[in-house]
Amino acid sequence: MAKSLEILPGVTHLPGYLDRAAQSELVEALRVVARAAPFFTPRMPRSGKAFSVRMTNCGSLGWVSDLGGYRYQSRHPETGAPWPEIPGVLLEAWRNILPSAPPPEACLVNYYSTDARMGLHQDRDEEDVSVPVLSLSLGDSAVFRIGGVSRGDPTRSCRLHSGDALTFGGQARLAFHGIDRILPGSSTLLPEGGRINLTLRRVTKP
Numbered sequence: 001m002a003k004s005l006e007i008l009p010g011v012t013h014l015p016g017y018l019d020r021a022a023q024s025e026l027v028e029a030l031r032v033v034a035r036a037a038p039f040f041t042p043r044m045p046r047s048g049k050a051f052s053v054r055m056t057n058c059g060s061l062g063w064v065s066d067l068g069g070y071r072y073q074s075r076h077p078e079t080g081a082p083w084p085e086i087p088g089v090l091l092e093a094w095r096n097i098l099p100s101a102p103p104p105e106a107c108l109v110n111y112y113s114t115d116a117r118m119g120l121h122q123d124r125d126e127e128d129v130s131v132p133v134l135s136l137s138l139g140d141s142a143v144f145r146i147g148g149v150s151r152g153d154p155t156r157s158c159r160l161h162s163g164d165a166l167t168f169g170g171q172a173r174l175a176f177h178g179i180d181r182i183l184p185g186s187s188t189l190l191p192e193g194g195r196i197n198l199t200l201r202r203v204t205k206p
């Protein structure tokens with residue numbers, strides 16, 4: 001069994017959960033996902049300002065953001081096609097890490113070029129926040145920041161490396177969090193550079 005660290009209440013870090021071969025297999029599976037569901041540029045609901053992170057999804061539901069708001073929907077916002085299925089390697093990780101959780105419905109795929117970031121936010125578009133979120137990182141390392149359930153709460157930062165898995169449950173499920181920056185050249189996994197983060201989520205109550 002790989003090591004597992006409770007780095008904060010509700011946050012479990014499994015450093016190097018995926019070995020290099022599993023990471024490469026996952027990248028290939030995600031290239032197939034992205035052919036069916038191309039990366040799109042989400043926009044902020046009020047301002048229409050583009051995110052620097054590009055996104056796609058797999059699963060029965062996908063997270064999207066545009067002038068109409070933040071939401072989960074069953075189809076790609078640009079092609080109108082249903083999202084592709086969640087690759088088996090990800091369902092296996094979910095079952096392994098969260099054995100008592102109901103199956104995930106959404107897998108959000110975030111791509112960070114080396115200059116992308118994600119501001120502090122809460123994930124609260126899911127009906128069921130009793131189930132933890134599972135995050136997997138691939139490619140360049142990131143400086144991740146997490147605070148408390150109020151925006152002004154003190155924050156801590158830690159680095160997320162390729163192959164790391166984290167779960168956010170309990171009091172951390174509604175914690176503010178974000179990505180301060182990507183560390184260019186810190187991984188050779190993605191020939192194009194940058195970072196992919198996957199978040200697997202339960203959206204509806206089972």
Ligand code: MD3
Pocket residue numbers: 108110118123133135142166168172173174175177178179197198199
């Ligand atoms: C804590 N993604 O997709 S992963 C997101 O690296 C998101 O792309 C970041 O924040 C990324 O919403 C951070 C770590 C993470 C993901 C979901 C969380 C932390 C979380 C949900 C609740 C609390």
Ligand code: FE
Pocket residue numbers: 121122123177
């Ligand atoms: Fe988030």
